[in-house]
Amino acid sequence: MPQPDLRLEIDSTPLAVRAALSQVLGHRLATGLAPHRRGDLELVLAEVLNNIVEHAYAQGQGTILLELGARPGGLQCRVQDWGQAMPGGALPAGQLAPRLPDDLPEGGFGWHLIRCLTRDLSYARVGGSNVVTFSIPETDKD
Amino acid sequence: MELIATQLPGLLLVRVGQDRIDAAGAIQFKDRMRELIAPAQGRVMLDMSQVGFLDSSGLGAVVGVMKLLGPDRKLELAALTANVEKVLRLTRMDSVFVIHPAAPDDLRDAG
Numbered sequence: 001m002p003q004p005d006l007r008l009e010i011d012s013t014p015l016a017v018r019a020a021l022s023q024v025l026g027h028r029l030a031t032g033l034a035p036h037r038r039g040d041l042e043l044v045l046a047e048v049l050n051n052i053v054e055h056a057y058a059q060g061q062g063t064i065l066l067e068l069g070a071r072p073g074g075l076q077c078r079v080q081d082w083g084q085a086m087p088g089g090a091l092p093a094g095q096l097a098p099r100l101p102d103d104l105p106e107g108g109f110g111w112h113l114i115r116c117l118t119r120d121l122s123y124a125r126v127g128g129s130n131v132v133t134f135s136i137p138e139t140d141k142d
Numbered sequence: 143m144e145l146i147a148t149q150l151p152g153l154l155l156v157r158v159g160q161d162r163i164d165a166a167g168a169i170q171f172k173d174r175m176r177e178l179i180a181p182a183q184g185r186v187m188l189d190m191s192q193v194g195f196l197d198s199s200g201l202g203a204v205v206g207v208m209k210l211l212g213p214d215r216k217l218e219l220a221a222l223t224a225n226v227e228k229v230l231r232l233t234r235m236d237s238v239f240v241i242h243p244a245a246p247d248d249l250r251d252a253g
Binding site for chain 1: 162164165166194195197198199201202203205206208209224225228229232233234235238
């Protein structure tokens with residue numbers, strides 16, 4: 001990302017992700033946002049980062065690069081990792097699993113939440129790395 | 143994971159004493175809840191008033207706790223913060239739990 005306002009290198013562990021989220025929320029990019037917008041930002045970043053910890057780096061730890069930039073209309077986000085590629089080379093559709101009364105889903109919520117709360121979501125495999133970009137709009141999508 | 147359990151007649155009330163149920167704490171939350179609900183009979187209610195952040199892993203753990211209760215009992219959630227309510231709504235899990243606007247103060251003080 002050209003001239004990000006915030007650039008973090010994050011170890012691929014759940015606790016490092018938690019610490020990074022706290023750092024983002026304390027940054028001037030986030031402190032001025034309305035409370036529910038801060039909640040959206042934290043949730044989307046948590047889902048994207050934890051997905052990398054859990055899946056891209058499932059077979060060994062690595063580094064995640066997070067870049068954020070304030071842009072007209074919203075916050076631009078770029079997340080890069082050097083782990084395994086997305087299965088099928090594309091982002092999951094994020095459709096909620098059918099809800100059967102005796103077999104409630106305990107997962108599969110993450111990409112659905114990301115797709116609900118972001119705009120211009122894209123994924124590319126770039127020279128052995130995964131690059132996910134999206135923006136978090138200033139106003140509600142719906 | 144700080145969980146404060148109070149056994150009341152017919153109701154186990156568990157107050158989540160920290161501000162997040164996230165990927166870093168989800169397994170611990172579920173394991174601790176498993177211990178708390180094992181001896182409990184009757185209803186189980188989680189006081190969520192302190193929880194300002196719930197991610198998909200945390201939600202999965204809360205669903206997992208409900209499944210531990212078996213098919214005949216629903217997990218009840220009380221005093222959802224705005225962020226947590228939104229996660230439940232977007233994932234359409236708000237209809238899965240019994241949701242109360244507040245954990246009654248008199249119950250909370252009873253223990």
